[in-house]
Amino acid sequence: MRDSLSPTLPMTVSTLTSAQRASILNLVRRAARAEILPRFRTLEASDIDHKTSRQDVVTEADRAAERMIARGLLTLFPNALIIGEENVALHPEVLDGIPEAELAFTIDPVDGTWNYAHGLATFGVIVSALRFGVPVFGLIYDPLMDDVVIGETGGPAELVTPKRRARRTLKVSGGGPVEELQGYAPFYMLPADKQAQFGALMPRFERVGSLRCSAHEMRMLAQGHVDFVLSGRLTPWDHAAGALLCQCAGGHVAMLDGSAYNAANREGYLLCASDPATWGRIRDTLGFLLESD
DSSP, X not given: OOOTTSOSSOOOOOXXXXXXXXHHHHHHHHHIIIIIGGGXXXXXXXXXXXXXXXXXXXXXXXXXXXXXXXXXXHHHOTTOEEEEHHHHHHOGGGGGGGGGOXXXXXXXXXXXXXHHHTTOSOOEEEEEEEEXXXXXXXXXXXXXXXXXXXXXXXXXXXXXXXXXXXXXXXXXXXXXXXXXXXXXXXXXXXXXXXXXXXXXXXGGSSEEEOOSOHHHHHHHHHTTSSSEEEEOSOOHHHHXXXXXXXXXXXXXXXXXXXXXXXXXXXSSOEEEESSHHHHHHHHHHHGGGGOOO
């Protein structure tokens, strides 16, 4: 196991200019206005499908928004690898290109699709840029509020409201002992044989829950409203941007086994926390997840 104080997201120079970052945000906003917001709370049953399970929902908004964002990104970056959640569902081999891609983009067109499909307002759009699997740019956009948490390697995480041109630098919480920590963890996405043990440990924390939406869980972490986010069943469109934004806001990011996070990771648990000491306390508490029977 690596020392939890070691760097977790290697410092990699971003390849994006300020104009390119602005273009990506504008593209996401246009897709939200054209494809996501008009369908919110207006979906018919025929507009909602299931992929791997009843909990794995996809809508016409997901597909249409991803197509629009992917087309726009390829116009801006013709040689980039595009990793969209819905396209990968049909072509999983796309994921194999992440480690060798000098520039790749991940797209989660509607993160929190179950919420979205059932009329709950907790959903967002996530886009990240990767260099050889290392996140270098990320944004998490809230279509309803028209604001975004955005950041790049070496810079701060910021909450930006484009319409009002307001910008605020974000900072993670101060952390603390396990008994005073609040966070999010995917209880029902854990292996069935680990759920009972995890459930027994939940009262040790001040509060553990789930928003069914990585976008808003990671936004809450970057804004200092919770102390940690534990993620399993790793998918780059869900986790790459949030991992980078947590680090940009001063947090600590690593796989639960102490290794560095890379968007090419498909197995294991990603733990994002407010600081290395807090990360270590949570890791020690949840280390049983790494044990094999």
